[in-house]
Amino acid sequence: MxxxxxxxxxxxxxxxxxxxxxxxxxxxxxxxxxxxxxxxxxxxxxxxxxxxxxxxxxxxxxxxxxxLDLGTDGTMTDALATRDVLRLRHSLLADAAASASGNTQFPRQMRSELRQISALPVAELRANADRVAQELRELDNRIQQANWTYDLEE
CATH class of the missing domain: 1.10.287 (Helix Hairpins)
Known part of the structure; x- marks a missing residue:
């Protein structure tokens, strides 16, 4: 199997x-x-x-x-731990970028209302999130390939 x-x-x-x-x-x-x-x-x-x-x-x-040795990814256990952390990192970066961009805020109705200023670099956060997502996809592909290549221990 x-x-x-x-x-x-x-x-x-x-x-x-x-x-x-x-x-x-x-x-x-x-x-x-x-x-x-x-x-x-x-x-x-x-x-x-x-x-x-x-x-x-x-x-x-x-x-x-x-x-199961996956080479540069370490054991399968190591790769699974890395994948879990990459998922969390991607979620954190994407949420931070969305919050900093003001997508979750109500727009100003009047010029007299105070402006909201981003405390984080949105473009940089999104670029990092994209990079992490790519790394996650590549690792997940290697994990899936190993799942279909190796037999289960007895």
Whole structure:
């Protein structure tokens, strides 16, 4: 199984567990004289089995990520940490540029109102945000390529 397939299976299991949670919650109590639409105990057993499969899959994904060498990006774990930080950096720079440009403010209605002055260099912030976005896209492409290239650890 390729790493990308394991990641898809993990997402599917997580969705299934959340659906089971909702079904268990909906059937945990019922009115006297009525029958629940599903057996909450049987749903709990199903959820426990899925949780065990999820634990094993996450363990294997993490082991693979820790051992997978991506060259200049370090291990897959290193690359994922870098990608997370790049996403945060891009968001921070884009938000700072939007706030500094006044796009989030109301325009002046009258000349007598005080002008708002930017405390940050908007063009420079946007250029940095664009550079970070490009770096993020390139790293994400390398991560995706590795996901479809390497097999999952046993």
């Amino acid at each position: 390729k790493l990308a397939e394991a990641l898809t299976a993990r997402a599917d299991l997580q969705r299934r567990i959340e659906q089971l949670r909702a079904r268990i919650t909906a059937n945990a109590r019922f009115q006297e004289g009525e029958e629940p639409s599903e057996d909450a105990n049987a749903l709990l057993v199903d959820a426990e089995a899925d949780l065990a499969r999820l634990r094993d899959l996450i363990r294997r994904i993490n082991a693979t990520n820790a051992r």
